[in-house]
Amino acid sequence: MAEKQRKAVALISGGLDSMLAARVVMDQGVHVEGINFFTGFCVEGHTHAIRRRDRARPKRNNALWVAEQLGIRLHIVDIVEEYKQVLLHPRHGYGQNLNPCLDCKTFMVRKAYEWMREHGFDFIVTGEVLGQRPMSQRRDTFPVVARESGVGDLLLRPLSAKLLPPTRPEREGWVDRERLYGFHGRTRKPQMALAARYGFRDYAQPAGGCCFLTDEQYAAKLADLWSARGRRDYDLDDILLLKVGRHLRPRPHLKLIVAREEGENRFLEGYRRRYTHLRTVSHPGPLVLVDGEADDEDLELAARIAARFSKGRAAPEVEVEAVPLGGEPRRLRVRPLPASEVRPEWYVERRGAGLLRRAAAG
Amino acid sequence: MARAVLDARNLLCPLPVIRTQDRIARMAPGDVLEVRATDPGALNDIPAWCRVSGHRVLEAREEGREVVVVIEVGDGADG
Numbered sequence: 442m443a444e445k446q447r448k449a450v451a452l453i454s455g456g457l458d459s460m461l462a463a464r465v466v467m468d469q470g471v472h473v474e475g476i477n478f479f480t481g482f483c484v485e486g487h488t489h490a491i492r493r494r495d496r497a498r499p500k501r502n503n504a505l506w507v508a509e510q511l512g513i514r515l516h517i518v519d520i521v522e523e524y525k526q527v528l529l530h531p532r533h534g535y536g537q538n539l540n541p542c543l544d545c546k547t548f549m550v551r552k553a554y555e556w557m558r559e560h561g562f563d564f565i566v567t568g569e570v571l572g573q574r575p576m577s578q579r580r581d582t583f584p585v586v587a588r589e590s591g592v593g594d595l596l597l598r599p600l601s602a603k604l605l606p607p608t609r610p611e612r613e614g615w616v617d618r619e620r621l622y623g624f625h626g627r628t629r630k631p632q633m634a635l636a637a638r639y640g641f642r643d644y645a646q647p648a649g650g651c652c653f654l655t656d657e658q659y660a661a662k663l664a665d666l667w668s669a670r671g672r673r674d675y676d677l678d679d680i681l682l683l684k685v686g687r688h689l690r691p692r693p694h695l696k697l698i699v700a701r702e703e704g705e706n707r708f709l710e711g712y713r714r715r716y717t718h719l720r721t722v723s724h725p726g727p728l729v730l731v732d733g734e735a736d737d738e739d740l741e742l743a744a745r746i747a748a749r750f751s752k753g754r755a756a757p758e759v760e761v762e763a764v765p766l767g768g769e770p771r772r773l774r775v776r777p778l779p780a781s782e783v784r785p786e787w788y789v790e791r792r793g794a795g796l797l798r799r800a801a802a803g
Numbered sequence: 804m805a806r807a808v809l810d811a812r813n814l815l816c817p818l819p820v821i822r823t824q825d826r827i828a829r830m831a832p833g834d835v836l837e838v839r840a841t842d843p844g845a846l847n848d849i850p851a852w853c854r855v856s857g858h859r860v861l862e863a864r865e866e867g868r869e870v871v872v873v874i875e876v877g878d879g880a881d882g
């Protein structure tokens with residue numbers, strides 16, 4: 442009797458490694474479907490959709506693009522809510538910025554494992570490569586992911602399998618271990634060679650990792666949000682807004698989000714009902730959202746900063762409309778803040794490691 | 804054949820795709836779903852998701868600032 446066709450669910454991030462891993466297993470006759478997790482911090486989609494200067498480039502969701510190249514189905518799972526626990530209380534701490542990679546990987550594998558059982562699949566495939574990333578892809582952390590996710594030896598990493606103990610799919614002959622790989626380390630050459638062999642072109646190569654939490658400036662903004670609120674928490678809108686505009690904190694309780702171009706203006710407009718906001722009226726200028734309770738003096742400062750970022754920055758006076766949250770719009774005539782008075786430390790994203798470490802310590 | 808409308812406006816990708824996927828999981832083959840979104844990325848992403856999932860895109864167009872995608876649910880729509 443012929444072996445029944447085995448089914449694997451592959452974690453698809455949108456990057457090259459998971460694409461190759463899925464393909465290697467498909468080549469052995471396994472039925473593969475993809476699963477992709479949306480944490481809210483993914484580099485995917487949004488940012489490109491928001492910023493106009495990216496509009497010239499074709500936008501695409503990389504995970505979907507990969508699925509299409511491979512000819513497999515893709516299941517996208519919204520884990521925004523559940524992910525908070527992972528980010529706020531990572532058992533294994535953070536990587537270089539606020540990326541809880543080991544807990545994150547474990548969580549995703551656990552979710553994939555749940556999906557696998559619900560849908561009658563046999564094993565899980567990831568694109569992890571031994572030694573590729575400092576935190577989650579090490580010889581000593583690979584078993585942690587397998588153990589803490591509960592998946593055990595049903596987790597196959599085809600790109601490094603030859604360097605790892607045989608998993609159940611290998612032992613049972615669902616896949617042929619001989620036709621898996623032994624990639625390791627940070628070099629990308631073997632992956633690129635394999636991609637060339639499969640004829641993959643135009644694949645995404647994210648530099649730091651798959652999400653914004655590895656980005657120093659983004660992490661600084663998140664740490665600042667927590668410290669200003671006095672508690673580590675967030676909702677989806679908070680973390681989306683951190684991807685947009687310049688973030689300036691001229692006073693401890695007052696943060697301004699200043700749109701950088703038209704796409705961001707339009708995106709921020711969607712938040713006008715929930716934030717005090719300002720816009721220059723005598724000159725073209727960006728929409729500015731105010732995060733925090735602003736009194737008259739704060740509003741005046743916000744207006745001067747809004748004027749600073751408007752086309753009227755060199756004018757003696759600029760008229761600004763301020764709309765306090767739940768209040769009547771009012772007009773202010775202000776002198777734009779001179780460049781010399783916009784202090785570098787107001788730029789939240791440039792605040793460094795100290796803030797991050799404190800936030801991480803929570 | 805049921806016809807439904809999904810409001811995915813003011814959501815950023817990939818949320819319009821996720822909402823589409825979750826809605827279609829509750830529909831039957833042959834049903835039609837009209838999705839409205841404001842993220843311009845939805846114009847590519849929703850049809851791409853339909854192609855990998857075996858659903859037919861009847862229409863995909865921009866209407867002012869909105870994106871409209873009309874989908875006929877295919878077989879084996881189990882999410």
Ligand code: SF4
Pocket residue numbers: 540541542543545546577649650651652653654655
């Ligand atoms: S880079 Fe982000 S998404 Fe990727 S494993 Fe780390 S925390 Fe998770």
